[in-house]
Amino acid sequence: MSFTFNVIYTPGTVSALRYFVPTLTRFTEARFRLVANGCSAREQRQLERLAETSEQLDYHLFPSQRIKNHGVVINHLLELEQEDCFCFMDSDIFAMGDFVGELAPHLQGQAAFFSGRPIWSNAADQIAPRGVRFCGPHNRSESGVTVGSTYFAIYRRAELLDVIEWSGVDFEKVTAFEDIPAQAQEHVEALGCRTDTYEVGKLLNLLLQVRGASIRYHDLDALRHVGGLSLLAKKRIDKQPYINVDGDRKRLAPDESARIRPWMPRKRFTCHYLNETISAALLGRKYEGALLVDDPEVRAEVLATAGQLQQICDEHRPWFQRLDGADRLPARLERWRRSLSRGRQPLSTEGLYVLGMHRSGTSCLTGLLETSGLWIGNAPRRSNWNAKGNLEDQAAQALNEKVLKRFGGSWRRPVEDLPARAVKPDRVLEILKPYRRHARWVIKDPRLLFTLPLWLPHTPRYRFAGTFRHPLAVARSLERRNGLPLDEGLALWEAYNRMLVALHRERAFPLINFDLTGQAYIDQFEALCLESELPYRAAAAREFYEAGLVNQRPEPGDTLAGEAAGLYAYLLEHQLGTGSGRPATV
Numbered sequence: 001m002s003f004t005f006n007v008i009y010t011p012g013t014v015s016a017l018r019y020f021v022p023t024l025t026r027f028t029e030a031r032f033r034l035v036a037n038g039c040s041a042r043e044q045r046q047l048e049r050l051a052e053t054s055e056q057l058d059y060h061l062f063p064s065q066r067i068k069n070h071g072v073v074i075n076h077l078l079e080l081e082q083e084d085c086f087c088f089m090d091s092d093i094f095a096m097g098d099f100v101g102e103l104a105p106h107l108q109g110q111a112a113f114f115s116g117r118p119i120w121s122n123a124a125d126q127i128a129p130r131g132v133r134f135c136g137p138h139n140r141s142e143s144g145v146t147v148g149s150t151y152f153a154i155y156r157r158a159e160l161l162d163v164i165e166w167s168g169v170d171f172e173k174v175t176a177f178e179d180i181p182a183q184a185q186e187h188v189e190a191l192g193c194r195t196d197t198y199e200v201g202k203l204l205n206l207l208l209q210v211r212g213a214s215i216r217y218h219d220l221d222a223l224r225h226v227g228g229l230s231l232l233a234k235k236r237i238d239k240q241p242y243i244n245v246d247g248d249r250k251r252l253a254p255d256e257s258a259r260i261r262p263w264m265p266r267k268r269f270t271c272h273y274l275n276e277t278i279s280a281a282l283l284g285r286k287y288e289g290a291l292l293v294d295d296p297e298v299r300a301e302v303l304a305t306a307g308q309l310q311q312i313c314d315e316h317r318p319w320f321q322r323l324d325g326a327d328r329l330p331a332r333l334e335r336w337r338r339s340l341s342r343g344r345q346p347l348s349t350e351g352l353y354v355l356g357m358h359r360s361g362t363s364c365l366t367g368l369l370e371t372s373g374l375w376i377g378n379a380p381r382r383s384n385w386n387a388k389g390n391l392e393d394q395a396a397q398a399l400n401e402k403v404l405k406r407f408g409g410s411w412r413r414p415v416e417d418l419p420a421r422a423v424k425p426d427r428v429l430e431i432l433k434p435y436r437r438h439a440r441w442v443i444k445d446p447r448l449l450f451t452l453p454l455w456l457p458h459t460p461r462y463r464f465a466g467t468f469r470h471p472l473a474v475a476r477s478l479e480r481r482n483g484l485p486l487d488e489g490l491a492l493w494e495a496y497n498r499m500l501v502a503l504h505r506e507r508a509f510p511l512i513n514f515d516l517t518g519q520a521y522i523d524q525f526e527a528l529c530l531e532s533e534l535p536y537r538a539a540a541a542r543e544f545y546e547a548g549l550v551n552q553r554p555e556p557g558d559t560l561a562g563e564a565a566g567l568y569a570y571l572l573e574h575q576l577g578t579g580s581g582r583p584a585t586v
Contacts, residue, residue, distance in 0.1 A: 003100060003154065004031040004058075006077045006088040010067055013091060013229060014043035016278045018050055019316050020094040025056045027222065028100040033058045035077065038067025049323055051437065059437045063370050070150065071171040071200040078171070079373050079535040080439050081157060089152045090116065092229040094312060097222035103154070111159040111213035112205065114139065115220045116151030118227025119301045120270035120293075125263045133197035137227075137263060139217040143192035146217050148205040151225050163207050174198040184210055224305055228271040229278075269293050270302050277306045281313035344429060347436055351459045352532065353452065354444035355503065356467035357496035358411065359477040361514030364545065365467045366391040366444040368525050371540035375438035392445045395431045399423065400447035403454065412484075414450045414495055423454055432458055440534075449499040463532055464509035466500055468571040471564045472555070473515065490564055497567045504574060513575045521545065527576045 005024075009017065014036075024032055034047045034057060044061060051059035060080075062073055078086055093116055107113045117126065121137040128138035128147065140146050150171075164170050167181050174180065177194055180203065187210040188194060188203075198206075208215055269292045280287040287306075293299045352374060356362045370376050370391075377393035401411060403422050409415035432455075435441045448455070456462065475489030484492070504511065510528045514521070522541055529536035560568055 001085065001104075002030070002083065003085055003087050004033055004081075004083060006033045006035050006060075006074075007091050008035045008037050008070070008073055008088065009039055009043065009047065009091045011038050011040060011043065014039055014046050016282060017091045017229065018046060019278075019282075019312055019320065020092065021050060021057070022316055022319075023094040023096070023312060025054055027095050027098045029056070030100050031056050031058065033060050033077075035060045035062060035073065037062045037073050038064065046324070048437070053323070061375065061438075063373065063375065069173070069200075071173055074150070074171040074200065076373055078157075078160070082439075084157055086155045086157045086160060087153065088150070090150075090225060090227075092226040093152060094224055094226075094308070095222055096224065096308070099220050099222035102220050102222050103218075106216055106218045107154060109214060110156075110216045111208050112148060112153065112155045112215040114146075114148040114151070114153050114205075114215070114217045115223060116149060116225040117219045118151070118225050118267070119305050120227055120267045120298055121263055122266075122295055122298055128193075128195070130192060131195055133195050133199070134193075134202040135197075135199055138202070141191070141193050145191045145193055145209065146205065146215050147193070147202045148215060148217055150199075150201045151227070152220075152223065153201065159208065159211075159213055160204070163204065163211050163213075166211065167204075167207050169203055169207060171201050171204065173200055174203045224308065226271070226274055226305065226309075228267050229275060266293055266295060266298060270298070273302065274306060274309060277309055278313060281310045282317065284314075284317065286310065344426070346457070347432055347459050348461070349436060349438060350440050350461040350463070351435065352440070352442045352463045352465055353448055353455075354442060354465055354467065355449055355452075355500055356446060356514075357449075357469070357474055357493055357500070358446045359474045359481070360446075360469040361467040361512065362444050362446060363391045364514065365465065365512055365525070366442055367544050368541050369442045369465070369534070371537050371544055372529055372534040373440060374534070375435070375441040377434065377441065377443065379444075393431070393443055396443055397445045397447070399427065399431060400445050400451045403451055404447060411447055412482075412492065414447070414492075416450060416495070416499065418450060418453065422451075425458065428454055428458055435459075446496060449496055449503070452503075464503070464507070465512065465528055465532065466504060466509060467512045467514055468497060468500065468568075468575075469514040470558065471497075471560060471568055472558045494563050494567065497571065498563070501567055501570050504570075508574075511571060511575045513572070524576050531576070 007021070007024075018034075021032065021034070024030075034051055036044050036047055036059075039047070048059045051057040060077075062068065062076060074088060077088065103113060103115065117139070118137055125137045126139050128134050128141050130142045134141075134147055136149070136151075138147055139149050167184055169181065169184075174197070177185065177188075177196060180188060184207055188206055191206060191209070193206055205215055273287075273289065273291045273293075276289055277287045291299060291302060291306075293302060352369065354362050354366050354369070356365075366376055366379075376391055378395060379391040379393055403418065404410050404413075404415055407415045407418060407422065435443075443455070445451075471490055471493045472486075474493050475484070475486045478484040478489040478492070479486055503509075510531045512521075512524050512528060516524060522538075522545060525541060525545075526536045526538070528534075
């Protein structure tokens with residue numbers, strides 16, 4: 001059985017915690033997807049470069065500029081997963097042996113397996129007392145029921161999706177017993193597991209057992225989970241220290257959660273000590289500070305872990321320095337040599353091309369598709385004429401415009417019969433290189449209606465989605481934005497939509513009507529997700545879509561004649577919900 005573990009990184013943690021990755025790949029053939037959740041541009045580059053160094057590593061950017069709740073990110077990753085097992089682990093876990101081989105017997109016959117006790121926790125911390133919220137280190141209830149963890153988790157995907165569909169519960173935190181579906185409340189109470197808060201995943205794990213599945217928790221000897229370094233980095237960013245230093249005295253910052261989380265002082269002192277250990281080791285030094293932990297067993301484990309962290313940093317520091325460019329030219333040449341052969345092959349990932357005329361909702365549709373987990377490339381988030389950005393990959397847009405210009409055209413004078421070799425394949429593949437690292441992605445540029453033959457040979461797995469708008473609404477928008485006379489805007493609408501209709505007649509694909517407003521438009525997008533086998537996230541879609549940003553609508557009395565009338569009638573007839581709109585897959 002193959003495993004792909006999602007390793008989620010938060011801001012301020014990547015520079016140090018990436019040192020743990022080589023320990024994961026050293027002992028096992030499993031794959032690891034390095035996921036950036038709200039990380040800085042520099043941290044994203046660090047993860048991307050690291051992913052390029054091994055066939056076992058992939059990189060994924062969670063589609064949000066801000067850090068999101070852990071459960072939200074896990075839900076997103078589950079939507080992307082296609083393998084039999086869905087796996088994830090904290091970024092502050094490192095390996096000391098073949099943990100996959102060690103866990104294999106424990107996974108047999110189980111719907112889920114969990115591990116990764118933080119080193120600062122003791123045996124008492126792992127039991128959730130009756131009536132106390134189920135928190136991080138709790139892996140079983142007082143009544144002996146397994147509640148698992150999100151530190152290190154492997155789920156049988158089919159059984160996980162079954163319980164999510166049955167219950168309506170996913171990986172989001174549940175903060176009220178009344179929010180549990182009625183059909184499950186009685187069962188959860190019968191397990192002796194009623195409380196007010198269920199941290200990420202723990203309620204799902206209970207419901208798996210309600211449905212008759214078996215799950216197991218076991219601490220693997222080959223894994224070490226530091227526990228809390230991600231939160232420590234966030235506290236440092238937010239200027240809220242774990243430790244207040246007053247001369248030679250150190251004391252905890254105020255915390256009133258002792259009843260619910262009695263382990264917190266131990267966790268804070270441990271994280272402070274190990275954070276300082278790693279920071280010193282990355283500079284080639286050894287931390288000499290005191291460890292203010294009284295529990296003798298935890299103290300011994302923390303000191304042993306500190307020595308292991310020092311060894312990991314000493315071993316990998318020169319390699320990461322080269323990767324970061326301390327030996328810049330040789331490192332770049334080596335990466336270029338390794339990627340050269342891969343870069344000339346067509347993409348194996350799946351793409352979706354958004355097709356439509358300028359000012360016809362292509363940006364809106366692309367933004368909605370991003371909420372469904374599709375990566376949108378190097379796309380600006382704001383522009384003078386679109387409050388949420390035009391969402392066009394800048395490199396792809398520039399190439400399309402350059403090709404049109406080379407043959408005497410532009411976006412205002414499109415060229416309908418471009419030669420198949422209008423641009424060298426290497427130039428297209430260079431732009432598509434980042435798309436190799438994303439399982440599903442979207443490219444949007446109205447010029448694609450004329451330049452598609454340059455792109456499709458390099459993306460054999462693709463779909464289309466089209467969007468259209470009333471010709472006069474588009475013409476008025478172009479007049480307002482670009483000063484185009486209405487008749488020129490109408491002629492341009494005809495040129496673009498002539499290509500859209502011709503392509504749709506050749507291979508049916510979903511068409512979205514941007515003239516629709518509010519819920520009617522959102523309903524069409526939901527239908528597109530269904531047609532295109534994409535997850536539909538209603539809350540995210542409604543949050544992104546703002547009907548008030550659409551400045552031009554068809555006006556009473558607007559009439560069309562000639563080619564524009566025929567094209568618009570075809571698009572109306574074949575929009576989703578009224579005609580054929582199956583996605584094209586090659």
